[in-house]
Amino acid sequence: MFHLINTHLDAIGMYRLVTLSLSFLVICSLVLGVFNFVPYSALEQLVSLFVVLTTALITNVVLGKLLQIHVNNESAVITALIIFFLVLPALWNNIAESWIIALVTFLAILSKFIFVRQKQHLVNPAAFGVVLVALFYQFFPNLGYFESAWWIGQPAMFVPLVLVGTLLVIKLRRFKLISVFVLTAFIFYLFEGWSIGAGFWEQIPNFWLSGPTLFLAFFMLTEPFTLPPTKNLQIIYAMLIGFLSQTTIFESFLELTPELALVIGNLLFFAFTLRQKLFLSLIEKREIAKNTFEFVFAKPHDMAFVAGQYMEWMLPHDQSDNRGIRRYFTIASAPSDKCLRIGVRFGEKISTYKTNLLLLAVGDKIIASQRAGDFTLPKDNTKKVAMVAGGIGITPFASQISEMIHNKEKRDTILFNCNNTEAEIAYQEILADAEKKLPINVINILAKEKIVGCEFGFLTEEIIKKHAPDYLEREWYISGPPMMVRSYRKLLKDMKVPLKQIVTDFFPGLV
Known part of the structure; x- marks a missing residue:
């Protein structure tokens, strides 16, 4: 129900x-x-x-x-x-x-x-x-x-x-x-x-x-x-x-x-x-995975945020559908980057908002505001972290991992990246770069495709124990579709991970 x-x-x-x-x-x-x-x-x-x-x-x-x-x-x-x-x-x-x-x-x-x-x-x-x-x-x-x-x-x-x-x-x-x-x-x-x-x-x-x-x-x-x-x-x-x-x-x-x-x-x-309303100009638009596009905007010089936070993105357009002219998207770029990036996945049926977003040309503007969110990594970088991303839920982790690369952090990190197929894995360049420069282990889990080097199916207790035997010592971060977030939160809870060590990403745009 x-x-x-x-x-x-x-x-x-x-x-x-x-x-x-x-x-x-x-x-x-x-x-x-x-x-x-x-x-x-x-x-x-x-x-x-x-x-x-x-x-x-x-x-x-x-x-x-x-x-x-x-x-x-x-x-x-x-x-x-x-x-x-x-x-x-x-x-x-x-x-x-x-x-x-x-x-x-x-x-x-x-x-x-x-x-x-x-x-x-x-x-x-x-x-x-x-x-x-x-x-x-x-x-x-x-x-x-x-x-x-x-x-x-x-x-x-x-x-x-x-x-x-x-x-x-x-x-x-x-x-x-x-x-x-x-x-x-x-x-x-x-x-x-x-x-x-x-x-x-x-x-x-x-x-x-x-x-x-x-x-x-x-x-x-x-x-x-x-x-x-x-x-x-x-x-x-x-x-x-x-x-x-x-x-x-x-x-x-x-x-x-x-x-x-x-x-x-x-x-x-x-x-x-206090949140500034920003009128941002599109710099670039590119496909970063199957049915997934990244939109790159000019970043105001005085804008600050913490990796993992989100903003409301308003795109006025005529004859909007019931979902309206606003969405909440996580900032996919790092705070140290000179531009703002968002990653957006497009399904078979898309809203009028996403239709108009996809039609944006270089120089067109979007209105961003309401920076918020608690989905941020521990300030103590000696704490071990495990990330669980579902599809486009990778965006907060893309921001956090990029910032870790910039700061040369030595945080012990594991990322379970869940997608249907390899073609749907977004931000592969960032993840590949991170594996070279950081103590991070990226485990790709594909639900509909068997590929050497990737786990098949869904995240399970067996997969967690295989790649993160110290899972009880880690801070867990889960980002993705609401059903996935609830399911994996329950999985970790059943594995006796304390709830205080489980952080889930949520903002109104996810529902």
Whole structure:
């Protein structure tokens, strides 16, 4: 069942899945509004929906033309749909009040263009728009009162929210991030309730069925542009925002709301999440294995990364399919290289993204951003390492091995390189060079071809013990298709390799 869900999610891009999930929640809310299961009628919701979408899209397009930069309308739609659930729809007998949600939406989209550093927005736009309007009313109290409502927190919306939220968690593999955030928020929610004498059992349904925490976790905490790049930082980030979203410790001088908690978290982690949006020119395109191409781009002189990290690569094109215009690819070049390389495998049926990627000509540009990832080798190069690559999963190892060659590292390394045929082995030149210059042993494993010098079939306990009898002493790194990663992780676990010695590569582009 889990595999079936993963297969279907694999056909949908991350941003498209978020758009579809929010749209599903809107439809559920409209239907519930017809039957009065939520406080706002379907007509009132439709007016609010029209206002947020038109405001977001018009603002996005106009600012893009004025500033002469490419805009992503799907991103604007996502921001609008989030705001739709944060700000109360105007009641039918006071529909003119819809200007408030229009103002929130306008400021949210505007923040993407002006509250930026190195062409990247610094805070969650939807949260920031709400915070700005709330501050405006604080400075001009004679105009009235405004606060976010997070009206998505309705018992009738709980099941649809958990359903689509679960799909997003599966897609993004953010189990730990969301679990830590929700648990932290729940603990402090209970503590705050206990401090004012609220009953324990009565607090539980209020938190889960009527609170903002789940929506914040699924759709806002996980926003890639403001999320710290490594797992450890993400856990601290989640705990901080979980605490700030529930505590009243600062209420004597600052009333914290969920959106303000998120904005504060974004700003406090600004130094860690600072990622430059790069407009990279194609230098070269070449086939490096059967159905596998390497794309070489000019590298900005001030760009830094760690071997094994990945980036988001955006390629705007017309009539994109459900996978959208963005992908996550590991950087295949070494940090010491003077260019940026990515390796991409093309199947029989390829997406509109890969079709347009393959059509890139020298000089054409692609937009890269969101450098992140923990799939990096131990800083202590005396630790023995074993790498397991599946197909194009060789790319992080190509980067790491190239950097090891450059630094003349003497790290004891074994690479199990798994492919179907010899023709599909990518980066053979790098691997051959490494075997001459490094203490590395490359074992090619071919599933569909028997060749002298290569193992046949799949990676097994027998093959591991044959080539790495000291496997229990090694740090294991696995990169490749999700099913392969899970399978070989289980194999190593069954061989009594401690889980702390197994590192798996994952980023949203793999699913």
